Every structure is written in structure tokens, then in C-alpha cells.
Amino acid sequence: xxxxxxxxxxxxxxxxxxxxxxxxxxxxxxxxxxxxxxxxxxxxxxxxxxxxxxxxxxxxxxxxxxxxxxxxxxxxxxxxxxxxxxxxxxxxxxxxxxxxxxxxxxxxxxxxxxxxxxxxxxxxxxxxxxxxxxxxxxxxxxxxxxxxxxxxxxxxxxxxxxxxxxxxxxxxxxxxxxxxxxxxxxxxxxxxxxxxxxxxxxxxxxxxxxxxxxxxxxxxxxxxxxxxxxxxxxxxxxxxxxxxxxxxxxxxxxxxxxxxxxxxxxxxxxxxxxxxxxxxxxxxxxxxxxxxxxxxxxxxxxxxxxxxxxxxxxxxxxxxxxxxxxxxxxxxxxxxxxxxxxxxxxxxxxxxxxxxxxxxxxxxxxxxxxxxxxxxxxxxxxxxxxxxxxxxxxxxxxxxxxxxxxxxxxxxxxxxxxxxxxxxxxxxxxxxxxxxxxxxxxxxxxxxxxxxxxxxxxxxxxxxxxxxxxxxxxxxxxxxxxxxxxxxxxxxxxxxxxxxxxxxxxxxxxxxxxxxxxxxxxxxxxxxxxxxxxxxxxxxxxxxxxxxxxxxxxxxxxxxxxxxxxxxxxxxxxxxxxxxxxxxxxxxxxxxxxxxxxxxxxxxxxxxxxx
Amino acid sequence: xxxxxxxxxxxxxxxxxxxxxxxxxxxxxxxxxxxxxxxxxxxxxxxxxxxxxxxxxxxxxxxxxxxxxxxxxxxxxxxxxxxxxxxxxxxxxxxxxxxxxxxxxxxxxxxxxxxxxxxxxxxxxxxxxxxxxxxxxxxxxxxxxxxxxxxxxxxxxxxxxxxxxxxx
Numbered sequence: 001x002x003x004x005x006x007x008x009x010x011x012x013x014x015x016x017x018x019x020x021x022x023x024x025x026x027x028x029x030x031x032x033x034x035x036x037x038x039x040x041x042x043x044x045x046x047x048x049x050x051x052x053x054x055x056x057x058x059x060x061x062x063x064x065x066x067x068x069x070x071x072x073x074x075x076x077x078x079x080x081x082x083x084x085x086x087x088x089x090x091x092x093x094x095x096x097x098x099x100x101x102x103x104x105x106x107x108x109x110x111x112x113x114x115x116x117x118x119x120x121x122x123x124x125x126x127x128x129x130x131x132x133x134x135x136x137x138x139x140x141x142x143x144x145x146x147x148x149x150x151x152x153x154x155x156x157x158x159x160x161x162x163x164x165x166x167x168x169x170x171x172x173x174x175x176x177x178x179x180x181x182x183x184x185x186x187x188x189x190x191x192x193x194x195x196x197x198x199x200x201x202x203x204x205x206x207x208x209x210x211x212x213x214x215x216x217x218x219x220x221x222x223x224x225x226x227x228x229x230x231x232x233x234x235x236x237x238x239x240x241x242x243x244x245x246x247x248x249x250x251x252x253x254x255x256x257x258x259x260x261x262x263x264x265x266x267x268x269x270x271x272x273x274x275x276x277x278x279x280x281x282x283x284x285x286x287x288x289x290x291x292x293x294x295x296x297x298x299x300x301x302x303x304x305x306x307x308x309x310x311x312x313x314x315x316x317x318x319x320x321x322x323x324x325x326x327x328x329x330x331x332x333x334x335x336x337x338x339x340x341x342x343x344x345x346x347x348x349x350x351x352x353x354x355x356x357x358x359x360x361x362x363x364x365x366x367x368x369x370x371x372x373x374x375x376x377x378x379x380x381x382x383x384x385x386x387x388x389x390x391x392x393x394x395x396x397x398x399x400x401x402x403x404x405x406x407x408x409x410x411x412x413x414x415x416x417x418x419x420x421x422x423x424x425x426x427x428x429x430x431x432x433x434x435x436x437x438x439x440x441x442x443x444x445x446x447x448x449x450x451x452x453x454x455x456x457x458x459x460x461x462x463x464x465x466x467x468x469x470x471x472x473x474x475x476x477x478x479x480x481x482x483x484x485x486x487x488x489x490x491x492x493x494x495x496x497x498x499x500x501x502x503x504x505x506x507x508x509x510x511x512x513x514x515x516x517x518x519x520x521x522x523x524x525x526x527x528x529x530x531x532x533x534x535x536x537x538x539x540x541x542x543x544x545x546x547x548x549x550x551x552x553x554x555x556x557x558x559x560x561x562x563x564x565x566x567x568x569x570x571x572x573x574x575x576x577x578x579x580x581x582x583x584x585x586x587x588x589x590x591x592x593x594x595x596x597x598x599x600x601x602x603x604x605x606x607x608x609x610x611x
Numbered sequence: 612x613x614x615x616x617x618x619x620x621x622x623x624x625x626x627x628x629x630x631x632x633x634x635x636x637x638x639x640x641x642x643x644x645x646x647x648x649x650x651x652x653x654x655x656x657x658x659x660x661x662x663x664x665x666x667x668x669x670x671x672x673x674x675x676x677x678x679x680x681x682x683x684x685x686x687x688x689x690x691x692x693x694x695x696x697x698x699x700x701x702x703x704x705x706x707x708x709x710x711x712x713x714x715x716x717x718x719x720x721x722x723x724x725x726x727x728x729x730x731x732x733x734x735x736x737x738x739x740x741x742x743x744x745x746x747x748x749x750x751x752x753x754x755x756x757x758x759x760x761x762x763x764x765x766x767x768x769x770x771x772x773x774x775x776x777x778x779x
Contacts, residue, residue, distance in 0.1 A: 370649045408667045471645040536652040583653045590654040601642045
């Protein structure tokens, strides 16, 4: 059922990391990292805002991190989809935070910036790099996210990609991306654990790899634990040892930079020095051994072992069922991490692919697959899971699980509720995510209301609430009163994500464009979408016209003609309306094609069994 | 709508070939998964998501013996009503109470927890065996009664897991 043969479609994989970001693509069947014009693969995930409203991104911003800490945003990934109270050590960060509802924002010299906007600037830089290298526009990108990211963090990442002008082919979990790169590179089969300790996030995923299938059995982690925390621990140690007075923002940044250097040096040396001159002229000089460093960070490593145990338990496996452990993320270069992982899984971890690059390479391979550049039979199937249970608030502030963690996506679950008062005409629905029993201990994803329920006796209404998680791991919720058919639905966005109006405003701000340019851009996007749907529908008709009666076929051809007629015009609304009509008019056709497809699948199999 | 067994072309019974289930599930997902329809129209993308969702649900139900047995009972008109029907044989209830007490005492003792866990797992296996023979008859009402007990056991297992997590 793939679309008609076509030329190679340009698609990339982007690893939007806490510390560094990368973009990769598949050229001539080989995945490769795309470097900048100075040959550097990594782009520091750092954005510096300037008084004239512009921004420096990457190395140039990095150079100013100690001199202009307030306007130079590091590790923005830790702020994605997070409120101020969620951010660890916020008091140590030099930014002027605004405690805005849902997600924090930062007051900079260039105005108020949302983490989504800052991430979008990093993504846009990588998109530009890719388009320059590949010489054309991209059809889309696979963006990686930590497997343990919740719905709010995923939605924020998708919003950022949209803001950067990217078509998101899929949000892909980082350890899964690594498993793809790793599995395909080594033709691995069996059960693997991917231990991914990045700059700010930790994931553990247990996967079953077999020919042509990557199946995630369980995942776990901590979305606020990474290499940054090791730096922070060193910073505290330095302050204690040198008996430093509370530090200024610039000094904190300076010592964070020094701490990171020390951490990296201690991966290959048994001892190193810290040498720094603070703003006051005070000189700090200390010596630290690898042993001391391991000692002061032991509890951080222990925090990664707990989720490993939980993931194994969730997968119904024991340590000796694991055939291999793959290390991903720059922080796994620390010897004490390797040692602890090896000891827990009772095997020497594998790290023959560069732990900084493997996620981007895997994402590029998946992007290439999704863009339709691989022949069938030469492809693979990816089955991933949601990391955290999705629930609903019930009486007494309790969270009732609707979809349990580690469910394979896409998935859906419906549950029935009723009214508890006579004549009740509305029902408030509070969607939460997390494992805890109390709603107050879970993350609040959205609140919405089903209104217009006809007055009935208490307990007479039958309200079905359906949770649907799509292949990106994003949730949408709908509610329907079954007796009256009153319906309400929501894509879980409002409490943490950004609504379309906010995105439009940011697009205008970031491109510095007028309202008119925005409209031109929106029109173009709509035209591209129309062409995509026209192509897909024509291809479906040429293959499966026999599934339609003549009348049905004529009706679809008519809708195609209607869309074709307006697609090159300037009226965005009429193009959108025609797209919607065609989409609605081909629903039944799509369903029949899929039925046929599934039937063929199983018949094909039984035929094979006979031969 | 086809039932889960029909979907994967498996015989309608408790005892199924897991390899055949895995193979049929993968074959269907390979055809309907949304990853195959990234370039398709939105109608097709919607249908793909629905199908993939359905295949996942069917697979998860049949893969798990307890869920598979429950589903078989339901297909044959015997709903478990685990929440409203809590009548249990006295011996089973006594055993449960004893285990609960043991769990309270073993909360800080990894070895005792481990032993308790093994006992419960053994009971779980025995009960499942019983369900299998009851479904082979088939006697769906007796199977439903055993399944309700199994759900008690499952809940107790979770509490045990939780206790050993706390201990760690």
C-alpha cells in the first residue's frame, strides 16, 4: 500500500539533546551525521539572546555562557513541558524565570522566551544545516525524545519542531533509535537493554530484536537525571572543599564549565586539578581523584539502577534473560557508570558505536524508512510503548489508571462513568499521567468538561471516556454521553502545550515577519498537504478501484477534481475545505482497503506455510 | 466485529500456539502500523491507527493467559463481574489472610519476601492449570470462579512487588 515509486525523499533524524544536538540522514543507504561548515558534528544546545532581538545558536552562544549567563540558555530540554516547581535546582540557574501556567518562560534581553521557542531555534539551525548539505527542502524529520518523557514534554517537543518549520514524521524514543542503529549495524537478535544516560535525562529500555522487528518490552527512567547532575554534584563538592561563599551567576557558570571538564578528564585519568579565578579575584585550586568523584556521585548512579530493576520486572524478565546491554549518551563514558551497569546486568556493556551519535543515526534510519525510501522486505517494524500510565481523576482525588504504562502504542481504552447528582448536566474530566495513587502526585495533563448532558437521575447517565494514544505516544481524550450522544473531545494540549494562536505568535516573532508573510506560508503548507493527499488518493484508486462501486468511484473522482480546481488558487480556506471533504469522502474506501490488506496478510502467510 | 481469535486465525480455545500468535500479530502490524502510512491521506492514517490499536489490544489479550481465559468466558456469555461477585471459597480466603499477615511481617526481610513470592507464584501456576482444564471441558462458570481467585492472587503479587521495591 505504499505510494507510487518516486525519487529519494529527503528526510532526516534529529537528536535534540540536553547538551548537544545532531542531525543525520541516510545517503546511498548509509546513515551519516551532517556536520556544519566547519566540520563539527555536534551543535551545542545553547541559545544566547541579544539586545537587538537576534540570537546566537551553538558554539557562538557557548562562548558567552559565563559572560552573559542570564541570556544564554543551556539545557533547555530540562525545561520542556515543565512548570517552575518541577525544575530541580532552579535556584542555581541564572535565568529570570516567569512562573507562567503550564510551562516556565524566561525573561531575556530579547523578550520573553518559552523553552519551546528556544528548542525551535536549535531545530531550525539543524534544519538549515541539513537543507544546505542536501541541497533541497526536507519532506520531514524524525525527532527523538527520551523514552521517559511524559505527554507534556512530548507535545512541547512536537510544537518546537512545528515552530522550526519541520514536518514531524514521528517522535521516536531515544533508546529505541539507538537500538535500531545498533541492531541493524550488528544484525543483533535477542533481548537487549539500552541504558541511555544523556545530559539531562535517563532512560532504560528492554527490547526484543528479531529479524525485521524491534519490539520494546518495557521502558523506565528519570526525565530529570543526567550528566548535568554529575556536574552539579562536582560544583557542590568544589564549593564545600574550597569553603566558597554563595556564588554569583557568572561564578556558578564558570564552575559548572570547570566541573564538566573535570568530569570528562576523569573518564581517562585517575586524578585531575580544578583551577579557577572567581569574579572577586579569589583563586580556587583543588585536586580530585577518580575515586572521590565516583564516591560523591554514587547515589546518582544508584538512581539509575532502580528503574533498570523496575523495567526488568515490568517485562517479566530476569537479569540473565538479557543478551546484551548497549550504552548510549555521553554520560556513559564515565567509568563508574560502566562499572555499575556491568555489575547489575552481569555482562560487559557494548559501546562500539559512538554514544553521542548513535541516537541521531538510528533516527535517520527510521526517517528514511518512514519517508518510503526502502523497499518492502528490506524494511522493519517498530513496536514501542508508553512510559507512564495514563489515568483519570475519580472521587476523593484518586487517580484511576485507564492505560497502564508499557502498553504498546498505538493503543486505546474506553471506560464508563456516570453522574453522581440528580439533574447533573456537566462532568469535569481531569486527565493525569503517572504511577501514584493520588492525583496530586501525578502530572496533570488536561482538564475539560463534557457539557449538555440531559438532566437525569444520579447514576443514570452513561458517559464513555476514551483515551487514544497515537504512534508518537501523544494522547487524545474524548467523552460521550451514550444516551444522548453528547460529545466532547480534546487533544491533550492546553495545560502544558501551546495553542495554535501562541504558535502563530511565536512564528511571527521568530521570523520577524508580517502577518502577510505568515499567510503566504500557511497557504503554501496547505497546498503541499493537498498535493500529498491527491497523490495518495490517486495511487489508492489505481490499485484498488475494484473495491468501489461505480457510483462511489465517481463521487471520489469528483472530490479529487474539486480539490484540483482550487489547489493552485490563493484561497487557503477553500483548499482546506476541499481537503476535508476528500478526506471524509474516502474514509470508507480507506477502511475497505485496510480490510483487504489484512486479509491478504494472513492468506499470504498460510500460503507460505503450504509451500 | 471479528473476535480476537478470528483476527489472528487461531482456534477458539484456551490452548493456543504462542508462536503462531506472535507471527500473525507481526504480520498484521507490518501491514497496518501507522509507520506504513506516513505519506498517506488522513483518512487512511486514521484507519491505520484504529487497526494497529485493535491488533495491539487483541494481541495483549491473547498473550496473557489470565486475560485470554477471561476473554474466552466473556465470548461464551459468562462475565467475570470481579468487582460485584466477591464470593470465594473459605479455604481460599483463609489462605489469603495468612499471606497478608506474612507480608506484613516480611516487609523488611528480603528472604522471607522471596519465599512468599515463590509460594504465590506456585499457587498462581496451579490455579492457571485449573482454569485450563475447566476451559477444556468447557465449564465456563467454574473457570470464571477460578479466574476471580486468580485476580486476587494477581493483586497480591503486585503488593508483593511493591513491598520488595520499597525494600530496595
